[in-house]
Amino acid sequence: MKISVITPVYNAEKYITQAVESALQFDEVYEVILVEDQSPDHALEVCKSLAEKYDRVQLFQHPDKGNHGAGASRNLGLEKATGDFIAFLDADDYYLPNRFEAEKELFKKPEVEGVYGALGVHYYSEKAKDQFYSLFGDRLTTVYKKHSPKDVFRGQLGMNGSFGLFSIDALTIRKSALDKKLSTMMKTHLRLHQDTEFLFRLSYYLDLYPGILDQAVAIRGVHESNRITQVDSGKIKPSLSxxxxxxxxxxxxxxxxxxxxxxxxxxxxxxxxxxxxxxxxxxxxxxxxxxxxxxxxxxxxxxxxxxxxxxxx
Structure with missing residues (x-):
């Protein structure tokens, strides 16, 4: 397996090193593609250091060096990816050692076009935990039982009863299937939920199989300055999004x-x-x-x- 891990980077100077090194622990990770999105902190400098330190780390910015959001940054990463498989990792999240265990076996079958797993949660501070525990708790973000690929799309739409969720951080896709079946990647005009909309369409066109669902394969990092705080502070209205x-x-x-x-x-x-x-x-x-x-x-x-x-x- 040659996996390209795509990471949009914004306001994550404290966390990006952990994210990158969690991906580099796997021999299967062929490259980590960082797309720096005009961060207001020193994330660009940290990304440059990581690209100099590790041969498998590549750093890109948008052509105008501007801020275009997570969707556009992931799209740029997809354009630059050269691996046979695509995985995503947010800059303040990280992979666990079992991240690609199921994938190594499942992708031996040509009919498997994508594999999804479970996502855990880590609070970087007590303040973040106080603020967001009611939202995430200590629960896994997971699909509750193994479903056939034909049921995944309906399940995500809420048409199959209690289905559950999977996160883009816990998803791996066969790049040839993605290139062939999806004409449009992430919708860049969506401020939030670009990944959710992408996953809906992805599960409609591709055959996605369950990987490890009963334990986390990646961790969502929750802190005071990540995207969900914009929702909490009212900068982005969740109902409107x-x-x-x-x-x-x-x-x-x-x-x-x-x-x-x-x-x-x-x-x-x-x-x-x-x-x-x-x-x-x-x-x-x-x-x-x-x-x-x-x-x-x-x-x-x-x-x-x-x-x-x-x-x-």
């Missing part, structure tokens, strides 16, 4: 002739639900409609309930 995500998925499904009607209807419902959640006016009338449909009697009592009145007025 989800509307944009499902808008993108809806547009894709409507323009992909092979998508079935039941999938299109499900995607439309998901898109509509997030539109309502992001629109205060629609949210209030949606709540009234819910009461009217499910429990007309509670409307009367609800109007005199202080919490209901705060929501409504």
């Amino acid at each position: 989800r509307v944009m995500l499902w808008e993108e998925i809806k547009n894709w499904s409507e323009n992909e002739p092979s998508v079935s009607e039941d999938i299109k209807r499900h995607i439309q419902r998901m898109h509509r639900s997030f539109q309502i959640a992001n629109n205060p006016f629609l949210k209030k009338w949606g709540m009234i409609g819910k009461y009217l449909l499910l429990d007309f009697k509670s409307i009367r009592s609800g109007l005199y309930n202080i919490n209901f009145r705060k929501e409504l007025f």
Whole structure:
């Protein structure tokens, strides 16, 4: 196996060395491609040092040396990759020693186009843990049981009951399948969820197989200055970003002739639900409609309930 590991780098001077060295522990990793995205800290200097120290580390920036986001940075990494397989690693995350154990066996079968595993979590500080424990806990981000490739897309959409999730850090893809079956890589106009949208389309076009699901193969590093803090601080509205995500998925499904009607209807419902959640006016009338449909009697009592009145007025 010759694996290209793609890492977008932004504001990660404290963590990028750990990430790179966690990837270089594997003989199968042919190259680590760093795409520095005009970091406000000293990440570029650290990346230069790593590229000088390790032959397998390559450093790139965007042609204009500007900041273009994680999606565009991963796309540039994909353009530069020369390995037979692609893996991703965020600059503040790291691989565990079992990262490619399942892949080494599964990719011996030509029908296997991708393998996904489980992601753990590490808090770099007590402050980060206090702030984000309710979001991540100590749980694995994983698919709950082994599914056939044909079920993965529906499972991610929430159409197969309790399916679970896998992360891009725990995914490995056969590059020839990616180049052949995906005409568009990550959507660069999405501020958040570029990877989620990419994984949806990827699981539709490629046959993805489960690897190690009951223990972590990579670790999500959580700290005060990574991307999720922008959501928490209000710089990025999570509800709006989800509307944009499902808008993108809806547009894709409507323009992909092979998508079935039941999938299109499900995607439309998901898109509509997030539109309502992001629109205060629609949210209030949606709540009234819910009461009217499910429990007309509670409307009367609800109007005199202080919490209901705060929501409504």
